Amino acid sequence: MVDMVKAGRGLELRPLNLRDAKALFSLVEANRERLRRWLPWPDTNRSVLDTRAFILRVRAHARAGIGQSFGLWWKGALVGTAGFVWIDAANHSAAIGYWLAQEAEGHGLMSAAVKALLRHGFRTLKLNRIEIRVGxxxxxxxAIPERLGFRHEGTLRQAECLAERHVDHAVYGLLASEWRGR
Ligand SMILES: CC(C)(COP(=O)(O)OP(=O)(O)OC[C@H]1O[C@@H](n2cnc3c(N)ncnc32)[C@H](O)[C@@H]1OP(=O)(O)O)[C@@H](O)C(=O)NCCC(=O)NCCS
Structure with a gap:
């Protein structure tokens, strides 16, 4: 299991752990309505037990090398999550997903976290392509992939059903050869 990833400015990405379940569930509860606008899982995460099951699942994915999710810690508190929602090792390809608590928005934290994930993905995991799909x-x-130099590659029509509506996805991709941090 990978260790902590430092993102600078006091932000740390730590692999999710069962002892984080209560704090993570409280954060989901407090942000549920704004998260369910853009993410598919808040409706199925209704208790600390659901959150524990989620953490066990992502830890299993990390052990299998098919995903890697982190808790975002800032000023000693959990403020969201970010990570590779899937990793396709055969094709050296992965996708990043993320969310932040409302009170942590507007400080550049997620841009810093994604920048750290790019470094981790391209340098440590030796990925060739990283994508982000966004409603x-x-x-x-x-604004996050746009700020970090991803290319807007196209639109997937009605790619996801969110809060009972079908949402088009903008697909952003960044190749190792294009990455500015290399
Ligand atoms: C998507 C989401 C993570 C974006 O959060 P965010 O705080 O806007 O993104 P960042 O942390 O990168 O911060 C950027 C903001 O901080 C500001 N900022 C301050 N210092 C900054 C810095 N050093 N670098 C970059 N931005 C900085 C930017 O100007 C921007 O604010 P603005 O939009 O008012 O101009 C958040 O809105 C969220 O969790 N939404 C709900 C869930 C969701 O949509 N998840 C993604 C599904 S694809």
Whole structure:
């Protein structure tokens, strides 16, 4: 299991652990309505037990090398999660997903976290391609890959059913050869 990833400015990405379950569930509870606009899972995460099951699942994915999710810790508190929602080792390819608590928005934390994940993905995991898929109307989220030099590769029509509506995805991709941090 990978260790902590430092993102600078006091932000740390730590592999999710069962002892984080209560704090993570409280954060989901407090942010449920805004998260369910853009993410598929809040409706199925309704208790600390659900959150524990989620953490066990992502730890198993990390052990199998098919994903890697981190808790985002800032000023001693858990403020969200970010990580590789899937890793396709055969094709050296992965996708990043993320969310932040409302009170942590607007400080550049997620841009810093994704930048750290790019470094980890391209340098340590030796990935060749990293993508981010975002609801086309999710302005704050689209700004992250745009800020970090991803290319907008196209639109997947009605790619995801969120809060009972079908949402188009903007697909952003970044190749190792294009990565500015290399
Ligand atoms: C998507 C989401 C993580 C974006 O959060 P965010 O705080 O806007 O993103 P960042 O942490 O990168 O911060 C960028 C903001 O901080 C500001 N900022 C301050 N210092 C900064 C710095 N050093 N670097 C970059 N941005 C900085 C930026 O100007 C920007 O604010 P603005 O939009 O008012 O201009 C958050 O809105 C969220 O969790 N939404 C709900 C879930 C979701 O949509 N998840 C993604 C699904 S694809």
């Amino acid at each position: 086309v109307r999710n302005r704050r989220s689209r």
